[in-house]
Amino acid sequence: MKLYFSIICLALVAFVGCKKTNKTNNAFLGGEIINATDNFIVLSMEDKVIDTIKLDKTNRFKYKVENLTPGFYTIKYGGEMQMVLLEPNDSIMLRVNTFEFDESLVFTGVGAKKNNYFINEFLQNEIEDKRIFKYCQLNSKAFSHRIDSIKTYKDNKLKRFQEKYNPSDLFNKIAQANIDYSYFSRKEVYPFIHYGKNKNDIIKSLPKDFYAYRKDIDYNNNFHKDYFIYNNFLKYNFNNLALERHINHCGAKEFNRKALCFNLDKLKLIDSIITIPTVKNKLLYMNTFNFLNKNDNTENNKAVLKSFLEKSTNEENKVAITALVKTLDKLKTGNTFPDITVLNVKNEENLINNLINRPTAIYFWSNKFYDHFKHSHNKVKELKDKYPEVDFIAINIDNKASKNWMYSLNKNSYPLEREFQLNDVKKDKDILAIHPMTKVFVLNKNQKIVHSNTNMFASNFEQQLLAIVSK
Template identity: 50%
Template sequence: MKFYFTFLSVLITLISCKNDSNEHSINYAYLGGEIINPTTNFIVLTKDDAVIDTVKLDGRNRFLYKIKDLNEGLYTFSHGGEFQLILLEPEDSLLFRLNTLDFDESLVYSGKGNRKNNYFINEFLQNEDEEKYILKLCQLDGATYQKRVDSLKVSKISALESFSSKYNPSDLFLKIAKANIDYSYYFSKEVYPFGHYGKNKAAILKSLPEDFYDYRNEINYNDEFLSSHHNYNKFLRYNLSNLSLTSHDKHDNNACYDRKSLCYNLDRLKLIDSLISNPAIKDELLYHFTMGYLSKSKNDENNKILLKSFLEKSGNEASKKKMARYTNSINRIKDGEQLPEIKLVNYKEEVLKINKLIDSPTVLSFWSHTYYDHFKESHYKLKELKVKYPEVKFIMVNIDSYAMEKSRRLLEGSGFNNTNEFKLDNPEEATEVLAVYPMTKTILIDKNRKVANSNTNIFSVQFEEQLLGLINK
């Protein structure tokens, strides 16, 4: 492996030197690497949600690709439903190696441009652990919490300064690195009232130190440069939810915050519409919050009201049509009604109608390669439930459009058999008919093929109680 990367580095250097003599301006970069345990034979390279190219792996699961007319900045490479951001600048010859069984944790960069990208992947992994720690800190009082998260930010700034003094990175790197630190810090402030155990969120906000949210004066809600940036988007979601708490409290003096409240969700859409003018940022936030509400609501009238608000504010015609269809699907899958008919494919590649499979109390759950942690955790949970409730049939459905063999390999490689495991025959149509969102959605069906619960979650504390109710129905 060391020899391979050394060889590629030398090769890229030679190519670069040759091209440098013929090009007045250097506006290209190389990206290459090796993928261990690949789930497809290609990677997809994108920038700002636009696909640049689909790059095939060779017979040794390696590739080397030249990006011509480079637009320096953050790019995304994806493989088998997993993805990661990389920073590419002129003359970079970036190489990576990863194992799909441990995608982010195994990712290591070499070649020119490796230091900045190793910095970012290490920061990404650190932030994942930090978020769990932050949620624990949220139980502290506001003043103490602020001191703790301020300390975390100071530590990150110190680490960036040390990196900068040692490697003298570009202004572009520093701009992104500083944004990572700032918006991670801002997120930790915005999440506080939601993570705090107190139910009266308005009272929690009023108890905070006066300078707790001073940074809000500096926020650009229409930052096109950061519009596809994870930390920025995560911050915006919590910030707008937080701000909506205050506006909602003014006309609905409810002691207990309810994120499922129609009034609160209408307030949030209204706030987004008033604060954000950038179409991409605005439409993504409107879509995210509207879909989140509808996926948990069983009230047809409220769904129609929120949909109307979304349609009035969104400028994305494709999203508007999709949301309207999703709302219709949600309103069709009602408790007491028959489950809509869709076709499934078993691992013998036989096409079957779903209602033909249901002859006893049934749990219908879904999974995707994209959500690998959910795939593992849900299968372990269902394995446990199958032992406790043998009278219940547990059906697991993969919603991806990948070939059957990919799902088979993942199931077998993870130690799960394919009994009552299926794929959707027409994923795009079926996920819409069953309104499969979020991935944790689970449908309970009684022995008469009637929907007993159109939207529950196997990890809910009420799930086993719901299961007993299904059995005794």
């Protein structure tokens, strides 16, 4: 799920009542949804729903936020989420096309400049993150030089913005934190992405001041607890802290991210360091969820579930993780693939197991992960030519009320013959435990699961296909 800022394209929307007058503790929010698939948006703050706002007949909305608490508000529409910084007297409008959500969003109006600043920062971070893998192959000194230069550039850019627009203290605090925690996150991922398999040697080779900033980190910061980049930092930081602890008592030369003891160490660290319940519960849930969805060992699942249940105080999360473990047990090797109903491009219902009479790979995609959509379909085209004995079934997991999936397929001229969409999206996603998006099921001709969580981009995927074809 994408939780931060999207991008560009300018369009003004007339919005009655947004004119800035005398100072109040209110703000106005409005906009237009092009190619709307739902007739409402949900406005929330800190995971608490403020209101459900209906779209009018022209798919526009307007809303007055009274007794405003300055900070980030989340706009949820369909499966998308967008954050906007609201302060007293802001009158902010947005316009978005659901066919290309990320490529069409823009803010206008009073308060737009600060939000567009964050949009640009987010876009720049996305570009830089794609280069981080390359940077992480450098030695630690050269790597630090690269990301230190990026941070200096961003600090100077923020300073110019502040001199020109004189933004609020709240904006300045958030903007600086975004720069800092983005920088810290890149430091934290270095040992994991660096090509060396012996993580112990990599950790020992780092300069003593490589993580000097850690001494100033407030792990129980109420101000930052709901901000994406801060939470992203915590994710990478606890991975790294657990790695260091794992190396000390395990001593394995080649690090295995799926190792049970590494993941148990991570849950223990989160429990011992974080005291804010919402932050602790979110981190415990996220790390447990990710481990379970990447692990194939049922006994390890039980051990991690036990640790999670002992530490989490969120009853809803406990129910969800317990249910996930039961679901994954049903999807283990040798079991029959769940006979869910899928829709073809003509909107006709099909029981999926009726489509399987040869070795089959089932993969998933969503418009929310557009790069993966294109990469996976291009990869399958290549694999079809190499392995004609294998069928490949693509399943879109977006809201079926949306026609965006057909728009994306036609736009890219992909064949439609083996393209399907989930019929009951919420239920079927739970049944199949579709996470991560790269997850692929490999089945034999009898609809039996051979691999429940493989990846078509993995180095051993073709070996898995060869093995099933040869049987």
